[in-house]
Amino acid sequence: xxxxxxxxxxxxxxxxxxxxxxxxxxxxxxxxxxxxxxxxxxxxxxxxxxxxxxxxxxxxxxxxxxxxxxxxxxxxxxxxxxxxxxxxxxxxxxxxxxxxxxxxxxxxxxxxxxxxxxxxxxxxxxxxxxxxxxxxxxxxxxxxxxxxxxxxxxxxxxxxxxxxxxxxxxxxxxxxxxxxxxxxxxxxxxxxxxxxxxxxxxxxx
Amino acid sequence: xxxxxxxxxxxxxxxxxxxxxxxxxxxxxxxxxxxxxxxxxxxxxxxxxxxxxxxxxxxxxxxxxxxxxxxxxxxxxxxxxxxxxxxxxxxxxxxxxxxxxxxxxxxxxxxxxxxxxxxxxxxxxxxxxxxxxxxxxxxxxxxxxxxxxxxxxxxxxxxxxxxxxxxxxxxxxxxxxxxxxxxxxxxxxxxxxxxxxxxxxxxxx
Amino acid sequence: xxxxxxxxxxxxxxxxxxxxxxxxxxxxxxxxxxxxxxxxxxxxxxxxxxxxxxxxxxxxxxxxxxxxxxxxxxxxxxxxxxxxxxxxxxxxxxxxxxxxxxxxxxxxxxxxxxxxxxxxxxxxxxxxxxxxxxxxxxxxxxxxxxxxxxxxxxxxxxxxxxxxxxxxxxxxxxxxxxxxxxxxxxxxxxxxxxxxxxxxxxxxx
Numbered sequence: 001x002x003x004x005x006x007x008x009x010x011x012x013x014x015x016x017x018x019x020x021x022x023x024x025x026x027x028x029x030x031x032x033x034x035x036x037x038x039x040x041x042x043x044x045x046x047x048x049x050x051x052x053x054x055x056x057x058x059x060x061x062x063x064x065x066x067x068x069x070x071x072x073x074x075x076x077x078x079x080x081x082x083x084x085x086x087x088x089x090x091x092x093x094x095x096x097x098x099x100x101x102x103x104x105x106x107x108x109x110x111x112x113x114x115x116x117x118x119x120x121x122x123x124x125x126x127x128x129x130x131x132x133x134x135x136x137x138x139x140x141x142x143x144x145x146x147x148x149x150x151x152x153x154x155x156x157x158x159x160x161x162x163x164x165x166x167x168x169x170x171x172x173x174x175x176x177x178x179x180x181x182x183x184x185x186x187x188x189x190x191x192x193x194x195x196x197x198x199x200x201x202x203x204x205x
Numbered sequence: 206x207x208x209x210x211x212x213x214x215x216x217x218x219x220x221x222x223x224x225x226x227x228x229x230x231x232x233x234x235x236x237x238x239x240x241x242x243x244x245x246x247x248x249x250x251x252x253x254x255x256x257x258x259x260x261x262x263x264x265x266x267x268x269x270x271x272x273x274x275x276x277x278x279x280x281x282x283x284x285x286x287x288x289x290x291x292x293x294x295x296x297x298x299x300x301x302x303x304x305x306x307x308x309x310x311x312x313x314x315x316x317x318x319x320x321x322x323x324x325x326x327x328x329x330x331x332x333x334x335x336x337x338x339x340x341x342x343x344x345x346x347x348x349x350x351x352x353x354x355x356x357x358x359x360x361x362x363x364x365x366x367x368x369x370x371x372x373x374x375x376x377x378x379x380x381x382x383x384x385x386x387x388x389x390x391x392x393x394x395x396x397x398x399x400x401x402x403x404x405x406x407x408x409x410x
Numbered sequence: 411x412x413x414x415x416x417x418x419x420x421x422x423x424x425x426x427x428x429x430x431x432x433x434x435x436x437x438x439x440x441x442x443x444x445x446x447x448x449x450x451x452x453x454x455x456x457x458x459x460x461x462x463x464x465x466x467x468x469x470x471x472x473x474x475x476x477x478x479x480x481x482x483x484x485x486x487x488x489x490x491x492x493x494x495x496x497x498x499x500x501x502x503x504x505x506x507x508x509x510x511x512x513x514x515x516x517x518x519x520x521x522x523x524x525x526x527x528x529x530x531x532x533x534x535x536x537x538x539x540x541x542x543x544x545x546x547x548x549x550x551x552x553x554x555x556x557x558x559x560x561x562x563x564x565x566x567x568x569x570x571x572x573x574x575x576x577x578x579x580x581x582x583x584x585x586x587x588x589x590x591x592x593x594x595x596x597x598x599x600x601x602x603x604x605x606x607x608x609x610x611x612x613x614x615x
Contacts, residue, residue: 001322002277002278002320004274068613068614069414072412072587073412076412107613108589108591108610108613108614109536109590109591110580110583110589110591110592111583111587112580112583112584112587114584115583115584115585115586115587116584116586116587117412126313164576164580164590166372167576167577167580167581168580170308170317170369170372170376171372171376171379171580171581171584172584173316173317173320174317174319174320174321174373174380174581175320175321175380175584176320177277177280177316177317177320177321177322179313179314179315180315180369181313181314181315182315200313200314203273203313204313206483206486207479207482207483207486207525207527209479330478331518331519371577375513375520375522375577375578376577376581376584378520378522378525379522379525379526379581379582379585380526381526382482382485382521382525382526382527384516384518384519384521385520385574386518386519386520387519387520405518405519408478408517408518409518
C-alpha cells in the first residue's frame with residue numbers, strides 16, 4: 001500500500017551551490033503571506049539534534065567524524081523525528097518541506113541522501129530537484145565566501161553530481177510512489193523557482 | 206526470494222509518440238499467428254475499470270482529476286487486477302504483455318509508472334523500453350492529430366523524458382530482478398521491433 | 411534499520427574489459443602486504459559452486475543455459491554463501507571484497523547484478539565502479555585474446571552499458587544505504603585504482 005502523511009510532504013533537494021536555501025526562504029515567505037501552515041525542516045539540523053540528544057557530539061562538525069554506520073543510524077533517526085515533529089505541528093492542510101540532498105558526495109563516494117529507510121519514514125509526495133546550469137553553480141560556489149564549502153570543483157564534476165542526484169531521486173521515488181519535480185533556479189530570480197514549488201504543493205493537496 | 210508468475214510477464218513501455226501501441230499490435234498479430242496464448246493488458250484501461258467499479262469515475266478523463274493519493278491507490282489496484290486476470294486466463298505457456306510507462310510526466314513532475322507496489326504485483330521477467338531518436342518522436346507527435354496529446358514538446362524535453370524512463374526502468378527492475386530490454390522502433394518498420402519483443406518472450410520461457 | 415556486516419564489505423564492479431580483475435589482484439597484493447584479513451569472492455565462482463552443489467551443472471558454461479528463473483535463484487544463493495563464508499573467515503577488522511557487475515548485458519537485456527535480494531544479502535558499505543574511457547575499454551576488449559568474451563562492441567554501446575551500470579549501482583545503493591564509489595582505472599596503472607580502493611576500505615572501517 002502507498003502510505004502517505006496526513007499533510008503534504010515535499011522534499012527539496014539540490015547540489016551545493018545551486019541556491020536551494022535561498023529558494024526555500026522564498027517558499028517560506030510565500031506560505032507565510034498566504035497563511036498556510038508549514039514546517040521547514042533542515043535535515044542536517046535534525047541530524048545534529050538527534051546526535052546531541054544521544055550524547056554523541058556537541059558540535060555539527062563532529063558528525064562527519066563519527067563512524068559511518070553511526071551516521072547512517074542518525075540519518076534514519078533524523079527522518080523519524082522530522083516526521084514526528086510535523087505530525088504534532090501540522091493538520092491535514094499543512095505542508096512539510098524537508099531541506100536535504102538526494103545524494104551526498106564525500107571522500108568515500110556518493111551516498112544516497114534518501115535511502116530506503118529514510119524515504120519510507122518521510123513518505124514524500126514529491127522530491128524536488130532544484131537545478132541550474134553546472135557553469136552557473138560553479139561560479140556561485142566560487143563567489144560563496146560565507147560558507148566553508150569543500151569545493152565540488154569543475155563543471156564536469158558538478159554535472160556528474162547532478163546526474164547522480166537525478167538517478168538517486170528516481171530510485172528513491174520508485175520506493176514510495178512519489179514524483180520527481182525538477183525546477184530551475186534561474187540566476188537572479190530565486191522567487192520564480194519558489195513560486196513553482198508553492199504551485200506544486202497546492203496541486204499535491 | 207525472486208517471485209515470478211507461472212507465465213512469462215513482459216512490461217512494454219515507451220514515451221508518448223514512440224509508437225508503442227503500433228508495435229504491440231504487431232506483437233499481438235505475430236503471437237496470434239503462432240497460436241501462442243497471451244493477454245495484452247493496457248494499464249490505463251485497467252485503471253479506468255477499477256475506478257468505475259469503485260464508483261469514482263464514469264469517464265477516463267475524470268481519473269486525472271481524482272486526488273493524487275487516490276490515483277496511486279488505483280494504480281496498485283490495477284496492477285493486482287491485471288495479474289489476477291492473467292492468472293485466470295493463462296497457463297504456464299502463456300504470455301502477459303502489459304502496455305504502460307516507466308515514468309509519466311505531468312504538471313506535478315515525473316511519476317514512476319512502475320513504483321514498488323506496482324512492480325511487486327506484476328512480477329515482470331522483463332521491462333521493454335521501446336525507444337526512437339528524440340527527433341523522430343517529436344515529428345511523430347506533431348503528425349499525430351488523432352489523439353489529444355498534451356505535447357511533451359522539444360527534442361531536449363523528449364530526450365530528458367527518455368533518460369528518466371531508463372532510470373525508472375532500472376530502479377524498478379532492481380526491486381524484482383527483471384531485465385531492462387531497450388528496442389528501437391525504426392521509422393516505417395514497427396514490425397522489426399515487434400519481432401524482437403516476440404524473440405525476447407521466447408527466450409524468457 | 412541499516413543492517414551491516416561485522417566486517418567492511420565492498421562490492422567491486424565494472425564492465426567487461428575495464429580491467430577490474432587486474433585491479434583486484436593489486437588490491438589483494440596490497441592487503442596481503444599490510445597483513446589485513448580479507449576475503450576476495452568472485453560472484454561467478456560462487457554461482458558455479460552453488461549450481462554444482464545442487465547438481466544443476468558440471469561446468470561453468472552450462473549456467474547460462476539454465477532457465478532464467480533458476481539463474482536468479484542461484485544468484486541469491488551465491489550472495490548468501492559469500493556472506494556466510496566471510497562471516498566464518500573474517501573478524502570485525504576484516505574486509506569482504508566481492509568481484510561482480512552492477513548490470514549484466516545479455517541477449518535478453520540488461521539484468522541487475524545487484525537486485526534487491528542480492529544486495530540485501532551482501533549488505534555492502536560501498537559499491538565501487540571501476541571505470542575507464544569507453545574508447546580505452548573497447549581497445550582493451552580487442553586486445554583481449556585470452557578470454558572468450560562476447561564483444562559488447564562499439565564505443566557507443568560501451569558508454570551505454572557504463573551509464574546503465576551507474577544507474578543500477580545507485581538503485582541498489584538506495585536499498586541498503588551504501589555509497590557508490592567510481593574509480594578510474596588509468597591505462598597502464600591499475601595499481602593507482604587499487605590504492606584508491608584500499609584507502610576507501612580504510613575509511614569505511
